[in-house]
Amino acid sequence: MEFALEISYLVASITFILGLKMLSSPESARKGNLIAAAGMLIAIITTIAFHKDGEGHAIGNLIWIIAAMAVGTIIGWIMAVKVKMTAMPQMVSFFNGMGGACAALIALVEYNTHPVHEMGFLIVVCLSLIIGSVSFSGSIIAYGKLEGKIKDLYGNFMPIINGIIFLSVMGLMIYGLINPSMFDSGLLWIILAASLLYGVMFVMPIGGADMPVVISLLNSFTGVAAAFGGFMYDNAVMLTGGILVGSAGTILTILMCNAMNRSLANVIIGSFGGASGAKAEGGDKVVKEISLSDAAILCAYANKVSIVPGYGLAVAQAQHVCNDFTKLLEDKGVDVSYAIHPVAGRMPGHMNVLLAEADVSYDKLLELEDANEGMTSTDVTIVVGANDVVNPAAEDDPSSSIYGMPIIQVHKSKNIIIMKRSMGKGYAGIENNLFFADKTRMLFGDAKASLSALVGELRSL
Amino acid sequence: MNEIMQLFLENQEFIYVIILSIFLGIEVISNVPAILHTPLMSGANAIHGVVIIGAIIVMGHADPSNTLALVLGFIAVVLGTLNVVGGFVVTNRMLEMFKKKEK
Incomplete structure (x- = not known):
């Protein structure tokens, strides 16, 4: 059985590659995930069964290993099954932190x-320790932020402090490498503490809208940390698995940044810039509200309605009632579609997952370009809890911090209804002139409550 | 410097594996549509759970009298399992919903 372990590692590495490849296309994605999981299972079982250390000892402490795996499996399984679809991003972040x-x-x-x-x-050892702990503390902070338990902390001093911490971690490591005996007298623990602190400070100033990018980045960090683990044990499957995730994760991070038209450095160094032109002039403008029955009538007699979902839909858990609303309109012969901005919500694809949960059919979800093409012929656009992704300042105000970000051109449609809880600003913290436009009407309230009320109105029409 | 050269020579194979894996990782996901970004991130998240193998090895070869190693190893196995199991199950849940709609 000498080769069993090596062969199983090779098989597992191949399943990881195939799995990632299949995850990149909707038809095969689910199978890809299962294939990678099967590879992982094989690798784990054969490691327990066949792994020998340098002196030929087999794996010991079996009871403890199995007990630990049982605990992890039960907790992980329950968490993964119980989590609401809206809380998916923080769940991924949490599991990433565990890795x-x-x-x-x-x-x-x-x-x-x-x-x-x-x-x-x-x-x-040092690199695995540093990257692993940065990924851990960073992911936990990202988790806390998305859960709303931790607030942003931002000041101009933050990049400087972070730079100092980063340099100290590197300095401590180099110092230790030159004087290896220092590791024994506690230096390793100091490096651990400093890395944990760096993870916290690194994620702290980053705004909620950028969280997906950060999670993806931390995801690739963990991949790299796992690869260093592979180096430690001359373990091929850890190495390939880790590096694959490290590089795929980095590319995914860059793709996400591109979708927001921002550079990675921009995301990491500074939250959305401070004052912008649009912010100052918003003060004395008035918004126009619309009553529920007027909104229902406007939609019911439209030919074409487009719904633009955002984070508000996710927080309010309004995806099911949104689908009811859509069906009622369709019964009345209205053509309804969804315009999905790539970074709407808290993760790219977040909205697709949510609406999929509510059984909204695939072909109704239009991506940015298709949605914008049909905008001028759309009678009513309903913006459900989205803000920055429909802000025309991204197109016409070069002084705005989101200038250049592709947006859903809601302002080109004939009527606009904005569902919003308050006049609060979006994550970019800037004013949205769309709300003050002549053809815009505001419908204040929780997205789920507003949509249910609209469903009621539609039924009684 | 010599030590670093030595390191390179000793680990040549691994260095090749790393470089090829980097390009493979980039190549494999470069055509992913935006709607699959979240499941893909989640799937990749589960795959780096392969670090569990390291935790099993550490735990399996730890001296039963070394309490620190045993305790940290135990926690490492629990956390690694969380990453693997949670990661794959969450990803599967997300993708399940995509599947339903194809009907």
Whole structure:
């Protein structure tokens, strides 16, 4: 059985590659996920069964390993099954943090149990520890922010402080590599603490709208940390799996940034810039409200209605009632479609997942370009809890911080109804002139309550 | 410097694997449509759970008298399993919904 382990690792590596490939297309995505999971299972089982250390000892402490895996499986499974579709982004962030913590822990233990500490080993341990813990604390902060438990902390001083912490972590590591005996007298723990702090400070100033980008970035960090783990054990499957995720995750991060027309550096260094021209002039303008019955009539007698969902739809859990609303309108012969901005919600594709949950059919979800093409012939656009992604300032106000971001051109449609809880600003923190336009009407209130009320009105028409 | 050269020579194969994997990772996902970004991120998240293998090895070869190693190893296995199981199950849940609509 000498080869069993090596072969299973090769098989697992192939399933990871195939899995990622299949995840990139809607038809095969689900199968891809299952294939990768099967590969992972094989790798885990054969590791337990066949792994031998340098002196030929088989895996011991079996009871503890199985107990730990049982605990992890039960908790992970329950969390994953129970989580609401709207809370998906923070769930991914949480699991990502667990992977990062795992990488950091094995680096600590490995240092602790390894008898000889040569240079290469120390570098790998340090990097695995640093990246793993940054990923862990960063992911937990991202999780807390998306759950609404942690507020943004931003000041001009933040990039400087973060720079100092980052340089200290690097400095401590280099100092340790030059004086390896220092690791034994607590330096490793100091590096751990500093890395954890860096993870926190790194995510703290980043605004909620940028959270998906950060999660994706931390995701690729964990991949790299796992790969360093692979280096530590000369373990091929950890290496390929980790690096694959590291590079795929980085590309995904860049794709997400492109969708928002921002550079990665911009996302990391600064939240959306401070004052902009549009902000100052918003003060004395008046918005026009619309009553529920007027809104219902406007929609019912339209030929074409377009719905633009945003984070408000997700928080209010309004996806099901939104689908009811759509069906009622369709019964009345109205052509209804959804215009999905790539970064609407908290993660790219977040809206697609939510609406899919509510059984909204695939072909009704239009991507940005298709949606914009049909905008001028749309009678009523209903914006449900979206703000920045429909802000015309992105097209016509070069002084605006979101200038250049592709938007859904809601302002080109004939009538606009904005469902919003209050006149609060979107994540970019800037005024939206769309709300003050002549053809715009506001419908204040929770998205779910407003939509249910509209459904009621439509039924009674 | 010598040590670093030594490191490179000793790990040549791994360095090749790394470089090829980087390009493979980029190539494999470069055509993903925006609607699959979230499930893809989630799936990739589950795959880096492969770090669990390291946790199992650490735990499996830890000296039963080394309490620190055992405790940290135990936690590492729990967290790694969380990452793997949670990651794959969440991804599957998301994709299940995409599937339903194809009918």
